[in-house]
Amino acid sequence: MRRRVKEGVIQVRNPVGVGLGGILALPLRSRGWLLAGAFACAGVLALCVLASVRFGAAEVGTRDVLAAFFAYDGSEEHLIIRTLRVPRALIAALVGASLGVVGALMQGLTRNPLAEPGILGINAGAALAVVATVFVFGASSLAVYAPLAFVGAAVAWAVVHLLGSLGGASPMKLTVAGAALEALFTSLTMALLILSQQTLEEIRFWLAGSVAGRDLGLLLQILPYALAGLTLAFVLGRRVTVLALGEDVAVGLGQRTALTRLAVALAIVLLAGSAVAVAGPIVFAGLVAPHLARFLVGVDYRWILPYSALLGGILLVCADVVGRVVLRPQELPVGVTVALVGAPLFVYLVRWRVRS
Amino acid sequence: MRGRVTVRPAGGRFSLRLDLRAVAALVAIGGVALAGAVANVGYGEYPIAPLDVVRTVLGMETGDASSSFIVNTLRLPRALVALLVGAALAVSGAILQGLTRNDLAAPDIIGINAGAGLAAVALIVVLPSVPAAFVPPAAFVGALAVAALLYAIAWRGDGSPVRLILVGVGLSAVAVSLTTLVITFGEIRQVSQALVWLTGSVYGRSWEQAWSLLPWLAVFVPLALARAPRLNALNLGDEVARGLGVRVERERGLLVLTSVALAASAVATAGTIAFVGLMAPHIARRLAGPSFGGLLPVTAVTGAALVVLSDLLGRVLLPPTEIPCGIVTSIVGAPFFLYLLFRGRKG
Numbered sequence: 001m002r003r004r005v006k007e008g009v010i011q012v013r014n015p016v017g018v019g020l021g022g023i024l025a026l027p028l029r030s031r032g033w034l035l036a037g038a039f040a041c042a043g044v045l046a047l048c049v050l051a052s053v054r055f056g057a058a059e060v061g062t063r064d065v066l067a068a069f070f071a072y073d074g075s076e077e078h079l080i081i082r083t084l085r086v087p088r089a090l091i092a093a094l095v096g097a098s099l100g101v102v103g104a105l106m107q108g109l110t111r112n113p114l115a116e117p118g119i120l121g122i123n124a125g126a127a128l129a130v131v132a133t134v135f136v137f138g139a140s141s142l143a144v145y146a147p148l149a150f151v152g153a154a155v156a157w158a159v160v161h162l163l164g165s166l167g168g169a170s171p172m173k174l175t176v177a178g179a180a181l182e183a184l185f186t187s188l189t190m191a192l193l194i195l196s197q198q199t200l201e202e203i204r205f206w207l208a209g210s211v212a213g214r215d216l217g218l219l220l221q222i223l224p225y226a227l228a229g230l231t232l233a234f235v236l237g238r239r240v241t242v243l244a245l246g247e248d249v250a251v252g253l254g255q256r257t258a259l260t261r262l263a264v265a266l267a268i269v270l271l272a273g274s275a276v277a278v279a280g281p282i283v284f285a286g287l288v289a290p291h292l293a294r295f296l297v298g299v300d301y302r303w304i305l306p307y308s309a310l311l312g313g314i315l316l317v318c319a320d321v322v323g324r325v326v327l328r329p330q331e332l333p334v335g336v337t338v339a340l341v342g343a344p345l346f347v348y349l350v351r352w353r354v355r356s
Numbered sequence: 357m358r359g360r361v362t363v364r365p366a367g368g369r370f371s372l373r374l375d376l377r378a379v380a381a382l383v384a385i386g387g388v389a390l391a392g393a394v395a396n397v398g399y400g401e402y403p404i405a406p407l408d409v410v411r412t413v414l415g416m417e418t419g420d421a422s423s424s425f426i427v428n429t430l431r432l433p434r435a436l437v438a439l440l441v442g443a444a445l446a447v448s449g450a451i452l453q454g455l456t457r458n459d460l461a462a463p464d465i466i467g468i469n470a471g472a473g474l475a476a477v478a479l480i481v482v483l484p485s486v487p488a489a490f491v492p493p494a495a496f497v498g499a500l501a502v503a504a505l506l507y508a509i510a511w512r513g514d515g516s517p518v519r520l521i522l523v524g525v526g527l528s529a530v531a532v533s534l535t536t537l538v539i540t541f542g543e544i545r546q547v548s549q550a551l552v553w554l555t556g557s558v559y560g561r562s563w564e565q566a567w568s569l570l571p572w573l574a575v576f577v578p579l580a581l582a583r584a585p586r587l588n589a590l591n592l593g594d595e596v597a598r599g600l601g602v603r604v605e606r607e608r609g610l611l612v613l614t615s616v617a618l619a620a621s622a623v624a625t626a627g628t629i630a631f632v633g634l635m636a637p638h639i640a641r642r643l644a645g646p647s648f649g650g651l652l653p654v655t656a657v658t659g660a661a662l663v664v665l666s667d668l669l670g671r672v673l674l675p676p677t678e679i680p681c682g683i684v685t686s687i688v689g690a691p692f693f694l695y696l697l698f699r700g701r702k703g
Contacts, residue, residue, distance in 0.1 A: 166698055183631050184690035187683045190555045197548050208540045284529045339533035347526040350519055351509050
């Protein structure tokens with residue numbers, strides 16, 4: 001913060017209030033460094049994706065990975081790589097990117113540093129939709145869960161947003177409405193699971209959040225929504241930065257805040273919906289990625305959003321690889337590992353970096 | 357000042373200012389909680405009229421030999437546990453909300469519930485041969501372990517409430533994901549059982565549990581009440597509190613300890629009953645105003661009323677199935693909470 005004043009920029013309190021970025025001095029500040037950092041993150045993400053293709057239950061050599069693309073011979077290894085590993089790695093990256101951006105958007109919109117899909121009711125809405133359907137209609141498959149989860153997430157977010165905008169939108173209302181509906185949906189889900197052991201058996205692996213066994217078809221089905229959401233989010237970067245300064249400041253700077261809120265809400269639906277549709281309810285990725293991003297780039301959402309996407313992707317792909325490797329041949333759902341990997345990191349950051 | 361009465365006994369050693377609004381709210385909600393408890397005791401396969409319930413509890417003759425056993429041995433401890441758990445969770449939530457100046461702070465948010473849940477679920481699923489009596493102590497240890505970790509990690513002299521919440525959320529995520537892991541891979545029947553515990557229920561609680569919960573409330577609720585003026589000051593911000601002569605770090609430490617102890621003992625007894633710690637302070641604040649001296653007692657009776665009524669409702673709705681009261685508190689509580697918030701914030 002101090003150095004910003006030296007540069008002659010207006011000193012603003014961190015818009016998120018207590019996020020890491022506002023409390024830290026910003027390590028990356030010139031446009032060149034920011035761009036370089038983004039490319040470095042993209043490079044790391046690519047390496048993580050490669051690692052995700054390379055490591056797994058079946059032993060596959062690095063040479064096989066290359067050969068599967070450049071000299072495909074239909075062998076079992078090549079088949080595994082092309083039909084299982086690559087879609088899975090790409091899905092993990094896409095879901096992570098979506099969650100990272102959703103978290104950043106929500107934190108900007110609600111000015112609450114803890115906002116993320118797991119806290120504002122979206123994941124819980126998706127879970128309720130899927131669990132209720134399995135409860136009523138019995139066994140199902142991933143292909144059925146996906147649209148249900150998307151619809152559930154969209155409805156939940158619509159309700160949260162509607163309630164949060166009644167009688168004039170305010171960040172606090174949105175947060176409270178989200179938390180209340182989250183608790184409501186979760187306990188309805190729990191009630192169904194308690195009433196029917198069969199449903200519990202059927203659904204519990206999905207509920208943990210996982211990218212195992214997802215195929216290319218699912219990825220392609222969801223890709224347009226996710227890409228549209230990402231594009232919309234990146235376009236909105238400047239507006240979110242202003243909105244995050246507070247309603248009054250945003251209006252004073254000439255922003256039509258209702259319109260911005262609506263656009264941000266739309267981006268959130270697209271991204272959170274597609275993430276939960278593919279991978280089930282994953283918590284914490286949406287919380288960690290934006291805080292890491294803010295730690296690197298400060299308070300400007302034009303940079304926070306892309307960084308959140310890249311860091312979210314890295315986090316999820318890494319968590320997936322770790323979950324596959326540690327207990328081979330057993331596999332941990334990525335929803336579990338992401339919290340086990342992400343939470344200590346988050347706690348470390350908060351422990352050593354937050355000064356109030 | 358309108359609506360306030362100052363009590364100052366001769367000698368002037370101490371004085372007490374009563375907010376009439378808070379007193380009225382306390383009496384009204386206390387009445388609701390008691391009525392709820394009486395209805396709770398009276399309801400069941402062997403219904404007992406409310407008047408007879410009161411007579412039996414007071415030890416008077418009702419002309420029905422079996423009702424004494426049913427009321428005093430079977431049903432009363434359950435209702436008492438519901439009241440105590442509700443009060444403990446509510447006060448715990450109110451303290452945290454005051455300390456952190458965050459409307460959403462509750463024992464659920466900072467991981468106390470998650471720690472207790474992890475310990476209990478792990479015990480139920482991983483070691484099914486261990487008798488059920490060990491679940492509450494395990495949950496208590498889990499809750500305290502998270503609190504200790506929270507203290508060790510988040511405390512850096514200044515005791516920043518923001519860091520407390522952020523670290524709490526992180527620890528909560530770890531505990532929840534480990535719980536998910538156990539639920540995902542555990543044996544299905546035990547997982548089912550663990551879920552009931554996780555949602556929070558006062559089913560089959562006995563005198564033993566009521567007696568082991570009571571001392572915690574008897575110590576920590578008065579402690580919280582005694583600290584109410586400091587909590588008022590802290591709620592205005594650290595600088596203001598310091599200016600008013602409050603030793604900020606020490607008071608905050610004591611208050612966090614109080615809050616954690618109340619939440620941990622409640623969760624150990626009845627599982628993680630969601631929403632009470634969040635909702636009761638909000639309801640109470642609308643009735644009794646923001647000053648903690650009046651707010652804390654009203655919050656306590658509000659929480660007690662919430663849990664005891666939820667338990668009753670859970671038994672009435674789908675007999676013979678009992679819906680765990682933790683589910684009822686959220687299903688009933690969430691919409692009501694939203695209604696309160698949006699009605700309250702129009703102005």
